[in-house]
Amino acid sequence: MRRLSKITLAAAALAACLQAGGALAQEKLRIAVVTPLTGPLASVNVPGQNAARILAEAINAGTLPAPYSGRRGMGGAEVELFFLDENGGNAKQVSEFRGLAERRGADVVMGFGSAATCLAVAPVAEELKVLTVMSTCATPRIFEDASYEYVFRTTAHTTMDSAALALYVRQRLPEVRTVGHINPNFALGQDSWRDFAAAMKSAMPATRVVAEQWPTMGSGQYTAEISALAARRPDLIHTSLTGTDMEAFMTQMSARGLQEQSRIVAPLLELAINRMGRQIPEGIIFTARGTNGLFAPPSALNTWFTDIYRGRHNEMPVFTAYQYAATLLALKAAYDKAAGPAGARPATRDVIAALRSSTFEAPGGTIRMALGNGHQAIQDTAVGEFGFDRRANVTTVRNVTVFPAACVNPPAGARSEAWLRDGMPGADCSGIVNR
Amino acid sequence: MSTLIAIAVDGAIHGAWLFLVAVGLTLVFGVMKILNIAHGNLYAIGAYAAATALGYWFASHPPSAAALAIQVGAALAAGLVLGLLLEVAVLRHLHGRDEVSVALATYALLLILDDVMLMIWGTDPQSAAAPYLLLGASRIAGMRFNNYEFLVMGLAILVGLLIWWVLTRTGTGRRLTAVIHDREMAAAMGINVRAVHVATFVAGACLAALGGAFTAPMIPVAPGIGAEIIVVTFAVVVIGGMGSIPGAAVGALVVGLARAAAVHLYPPAEVFIVYAVMAGVLCFRPNGLFPQAAVRRI
Incomplete structure (x- = not known):
């Protein structure tokens, strides 16, 4: 009997630990970065992946310069990135997007190098109600042919x-x-x-x-x-x-x-x-594709970004790096605004409201969400x-x-x-x- | 007139390059009756091997004709090692299996080799443009053409002639032809069919790698180039007739000329012209332009 109660106690303790672990895991903001890891567009999106990692680290450590200094995480949550290959065609992307939302617990999806992928996944993101921020793809048709609530693009179109x-x-x-x-x-x-x-x-x-x-x-x-x-x-x-x-x-x-x-x-x-x-x-x-890279206007944010990127990768960041950085900064600005001074994890609808028609600073200068009912950026x-x-x-x-x-x-x-x-x-x- | 000359030159250049890649695929099919879907990966590994070797060489040496020897050496080394490995580890165990099983096995090899290349070389493209700029340019019909492309054309002709000579003028070629026509009878006559299979697959792998090695200076070598080439290579082999060396040469030339004509005369057709030609040929000659003679058993 005593042995049974010891086992019961151990099981209860284990369950409590697992529950606590789960609660911690839930506190993280899981961002899926869908980006070409193979195929002809892979090489041009590697800088974007590099920049996303740099930004996520700085956001979590609270080391971003002004105007983002002084507040860790996004809306109080630690950011966790995970990367998925965009190569392989639209049918695969649509199928994997459903998996991202339904099985892998992505809170936000970002990235997308191909215009065809963006056109294919935007209606799916809307159907699944997953906040999706496109970083690179450039076709103007996304917000001109349709209207979306959950889909944004933080870079100007072609x-x-x-x-x-x-x-x-x-x-x-x-x-x-x-x-x-x-x-x-x-x-x-x-x-x-x-x-x-x-x-x-x-x-x-x-x-x-x-x-x-x-x-x-x-x-x-x-x-x-x-x-x-x-x-x-x-x-x-x-x-x-x-x-x-x-x-x-x-x-x-x-x-x-x-x-x-x-x-x-x-x-x-x-x-x-x-x-x-x-x-x-x-x-x-x-x-x-904006005042990025060699064209970037001087700013503390750009100097911080180029210095840390060059130090880590031994080359200057190109525009895909600027675009992925801009997406994460837009999300940080929106999450922090939606969280308010209390810093509680905001609901997705509040983040959407904060991101819609917003203006935010990026290494390539000021970006305004001015088109597509406030979902499409210009700069x-x-x-x-x-x-x-x-x-x-x-x-x-x-x-x-x-x-x-x-x-x-x-x-x-x-x-x-x-x-x-x-x-x-x-x-x-x-x-x-x-x- | 100048457009026709440009189509002829561009078509011949493209056709020669396609032949260089496709001839190994049709050789392996002719002798072993294996549709090697991983042939494109052997091409890609040849390209990676050449780009890597050229990168090391030119890091400390000025551009020179040594590049061409490095390309050949890298291709032969990659083809020899990988061809032997795949034949001994995988294909040998598939003899006697039905064609679908063998095709699925080579498809699995394609996926595995793709990931192996990603593990070794990563996603960053490898560039080795130095040989491409080494030989200067020539003017034809008022247009400048890079001599490197004529070098690839010469190499394709050389490879074609070498294969023709081996098949028709040597004992090895006669044994190979015997296996192509009837492997059981060839074995009964004392030919070591297994050795012929190993030699053929290694030769096919070396030819694919050679195609890749001489493509490497023209394009950045990146993940996925094997999958891109295999589709058009199949089209060439199907047009020419599966397993036919002259068929591969004519098929490559037909595809090259058709593509060049589309590019010069009606560019939107470039995307489908190869497959339109293939469909047209198969409508009238279902076994391709040069089908293998079929043995009828009585």
Whole structure:
């Protein structure tokens, strides 16, 4: 009998311990980071994963600089990140998203490098009522084709890049008359070219498209495409190839001198500059999808971020790093605001209310959730030409133009494609700065 | 006219590259009747091995023709080791099994090798562009072409001729042809079929790795490149006729020319042209352009 009661006591103690452990585990805020770990987009999203880890550590340790200093965690909860591979197609992503919410206990889902994935998972996130913050994918269709309560995007969509690039070409390369393009045949490539073509038509109506190429994503072999572009000799070639596709195209293109007969506009080039460096031909026009990376305005937050990133990874953070950092900072701001001074764990609906239409600081400057009923971000952006300082062995940017967010993003309620096609009505470009 | 010349040159370049990768797959199928779905992984490992070796070499040496020897050496080493390992550890135990079981086993190998590559090289792409920029450029029809691509074309022709010579002019080739036509009869005649199988699979692995090693300077070598190549490689082999070496050459050329024509004349078709050609060929010749002669048992 005495032995039985000892066993009962031990079992009760064990149960109590397990319960306490469970309670502690529940206090953590579990954030699933869905990001390409394999496939052609993996390399460009590694900086995002690196940044997410840095930010999560700093948030938990309470070491973020102003304006986030002095408060640990998010809404009083310790943040726990776990990473999942985005590669493998939309059906897999939709299925895994359900698993994230229903089995793995994700409180928040963030990341997503592919526009196609974002389009596929947004309705599922809404159906499952899971707070989902997209960090990188860029198609404007998410909040223009539908309205969401649980889905946010803390980075501007691709319309901003296209509008800024077209205005840059008008200002700096007024002699351009013919345009060609090589864009991947999937959501981002199609959106990117559609927007750039419309923006060019608005900014420089006399230009005409003389060459179009739609390679399959991940094909890697561009011999025929480069020949076809070279044969048409456009003044300007637009490409939104990215990741290993961009690197393969740059290697093959530069060996054949395509950049010597056409100016190249590559909005996503910045993602390749750490890996390729001096192999990238000088003079390629690029952005950093906002005032990120080489274009970032000076601030204590940016200095902290770049110093810690460079110290840990021995390279400068590129825009995907800035975007993942911005997502976590947006979440921190929203959770802390929703938690109030008491610091109690807020309900998801309160976090959504705090995040909707908010303004927050990120290493790349101020970000406003201004579109899509307060669910879609806008920010200033910049365009410049790639350069490489061989003496200092560092990448540089020259002939930079900074465009205010209100100049290159459509106003609330406008559809991007129509806004670009109609000549960007309502754009306030009074604050453009050349440097 | 210049467009036609560009299509011919681009098609030949692409076709030669495809042949280099596909010839090992069709050789293995012809001799062993194994549809090796992991063939793309052997290509990827060849690419990784070459990129790694080139990275080490060029870290302390200026760009030179030694790169080409390094590429060949890395491919042969990777193909030899991996080919032997897979044949002895896995494929040998599948002899006599039905084709679906063998295909599933090689599919399992694809998944395992993908993860092994991730464990060894991680997600960061490996770049080895130095050989690509080594040989300069030539002008054809007013357009600049990289001579490295002509080198790959020459290598593909050399490999094709070497295989033709081995198959038709050597005792090894005659034994191989005997096994291709009837392995039981070949065994009855005293041919060591098992040794032929090992040699064939290792040769197929080396050819796949060679294709990867000479692709490495053109593209960043990243996880997933094996899966991307295997689909189009299958299309080449199916168009040419499963197991046919001349079929692989013609299939690769047809695919290369069709893709180049689509890129130059109607770019949106690039995404499906290879499969459209394959469907068209199979409609009229269900066993491909050069089907293997079937033995009829009486």
